[in-house]
Amino acid sequence: MTNPDQERRIAFEWREPRSAYDVVIVGGGGHGLATAYYLATRHGIANVAVLERSYIGSGNSGRNTTVIRANYGIPEAVRFYQRSIELYQRLEEETERDLMHRQKGLLWIAHSEPGVRAERARAAINTAFGARTEFVTPEEIARICPQVDLSGGGIWPVRGATYHPEGATARHDRVVWAYAEGAMRHGVEVHQRTPVTGLRLDGGRVTGVETPRGPISAGVVLAAAGGHVTALGEMAGLRLPIRSHPLQALVTNHYERRFEPIVASADLLFYVSQTARGEMLMGAEIDRQPSYSYRSGHHFLQYTAFRAITLLPFLRDLRVLRQWTGICDMSPDYSPIMSATPVEGLYLTTGWGTWGFKAIPAGGEGMAALIATGEPPELIAPFSLDRFAKDRTLADRGSAGTH
Numbered sequence: 001m002t003n004p005d006q007e008r009r010i011a012f013e014w015r016e017p018r019s020a021y022d023v024v025i026v027g028g029g030g031h032g033l034a035t036a037y038y039l040a041t042r043h044g045i046a047n048v049a050v051l052e053r054s055y056i057g058s059g060n061s062g063r064n065t066t067v068i069r070a071n072y073g074i075p076e077a078v079r080f081y082q083r084s085i086e087l088y089q090r091l092e093e094e095t096e097r098d099l100m101h102r103q104k105g106l107l108w109i110a111h112s113e114p115g116v117r118a119e120r121a122r123a124a125i126n127t128a129f130g131a132r133t134e135f136v137t138p139e140e141i142a143r144i145c146p147q148v149d150l151s152g153g154g155i156w157p158v159r160g161a162t163y164h165p166e167g168a169t170a171r172h173d174r175v176v177w178a179y180a181e182g183a184m185r186h187g188v189e190v191h192q193r194t195p196v197t198g199l200r201l202d203g204g205r206v207t208g209v210e211t212p213r214g215p216i217s218a219g220v221v222l223a224a225a226g227g228h229v230t231a232l233g234e235m236a237g238l239r240l241p242i243r244s245h246p247l248q249a250l251v252t253n254h255y256e257r258r259f260e261p262i263v264a265s266a267d268l269l270f271y272v273s274q275t276a277r278g279e280m281l282m283g284a285e286i287d288r289q290p291s292y293s294y295r296s297g298h299h300f301l302q303y304t305a306f307r308a309i310t311l312l313p314f315l316r317d318l319r320v321l322r323q324w325t326g327i328c329d330m331s332p333d334y335s336p337i338m339s340a341t342p343v344e345g346l347y348l349t350t351g352w353g354t355w356g357f358k359a360i361p362a363g364g365e366g367m368a369a370l371i372a373t374g375e376p377p378e379l380i381a382p383f384s385l386d387r388f389a390k391d392r393t394l395a396d397r398g399s400a401g402t403h
């Protein structure tokens with residue numbers, strides 16, 4: 001028997017990729033690695049290579065603010081994200097790794113009458129499709145999170161909120177590593193520093209990938225390349241309905257009191273939670289201008305700090321320690337794309353925008369089933385690429401980062 005530390009050293013030993021696999025997954029983020037893990041553990045398909053151009057988790061899976069929730073705005077999304085919540089709740093046990101998963105509850109605050117109506121509608125649709133969400137009054141908000149200034153600084157008075165008790169966080173890079181190690185224990189190979197520079201095509205079929213370490217043949221190629229997915233689409237002659245937008249986040253120094261829930265405001269477009277170290281972690285909406293720039297900006301810092309301090313005045317005594325950016329793959333209807341493509345053998349998991357960390361378990365599970373059986377499981381079938389051509393889009397504005 002090897003102990004877990006030995007396993008880890010063995011698994012990440014440097015070696016050259018082989019010349020052929022059943023499945024090549026492009027991108028070692030949460031979605032690529034979770035798909036590899038579920039292919040190996042649920043379907044016995046382990047002749048799989050995950051090719052990551054940098055290090056695993058170097059994309060958005062290692063840059064996000066780690067919020068896990070299912071309180072979305074359309075039935076298809078509520079059901080899908082609820083499945084992911086359930087998988088996350090069992091993931092530490094399944095992978096035998098401490099993921100720092102913690103159920104905290106999530107408050108989604110409304111400051112206006114339209115906001116209250118939207119939150120009441122959210123509670124109704126969540127309840128109808130399997131997620132636990134209830135409408136709460138300002139008095140109940142004060143009980144759940146005493147730090148909230150109910151007057152909203154005299155500018156944005158708090159009118160009510162939805163409370164989603166299963167809202168949670170988990171340590172993002174630990175999730176990535178747990179899936180990578182779990183997949184490798186079952187025979188999957190993960191090759192870091194291995195960019196895919198081209199797709200090999202034969203007629204209307206994908207037959208492999210090009211890399212600086214040589215060509216690799218594959219029966220199936222999954223593009224799980226986050227904000228850089230359109231470049232892969234182009235390699236196959238596909239124009240994907242994705243725009244890449246920067247999304248920023250920041251973290252403060254340690255707040256000495258405990259701040260239990262995740263707090264979001266749909267009207268003010270920001271959200272905040274406390275990390276295990278006691279830091280306050282904040283995010284807001286995407287940068288309007290599509291770009292691949294990882295630069296962090298003063299504008300984000302200014303408006304996020306101003307709005308957050310208005311609702312949570314204690315934040316004014318803290319200092320911003322770090323600010324960073326990820327590149328988000330935004331779909332036109334704010335819903336993911338988990339799908340086969342017109343190129344035979346080429347699959348996509350994309351459109352994860354600002355909301356895809358919470359989706360890693362259910363997304364990986366669904367994509368693995370699609371690749372293994374050729375049929376999309378019911379939970380992911382509505383999220384196919386052809387929904388745009390068929391006018392069956394899934395407009396979901398249930399995320400703070402999408403207004």
Ligand SMILES: Cc1cc2nc3c(=O)[nH]c(=O)nc-3n(C[C@H](O)[C@H](O)[C@H](O)COP(=O)(O)OP(=O)(O)OC[C@H]3O[C@@H](n4cnc5c(N)ncnc54)[C@H](O)[C@@H]3O)c2cc1C
Nearest residue numbers: 027029031053059060061065067196226326355356357358
């Ligand atoms: C600041 C920020 C905050 C966020 N907060 C949340 C949140 O609180 N909750 C939530 O649910 N979601 C959140 N998200 C979104 C979430 O992080 C992403 O949707 C999710 O991580 C996407 O995972 P992925 O595996 O699809 O992509 P990624 O993690 O980006 O992985 C894609 C990988 O592909 C690699 N790659 C790209 N091109 C190639 C190539 N040609 N060859 C080989 N490798 C390649 C990249 O290097 C990268 O590692 C946030 C995102 C950001 C940026």
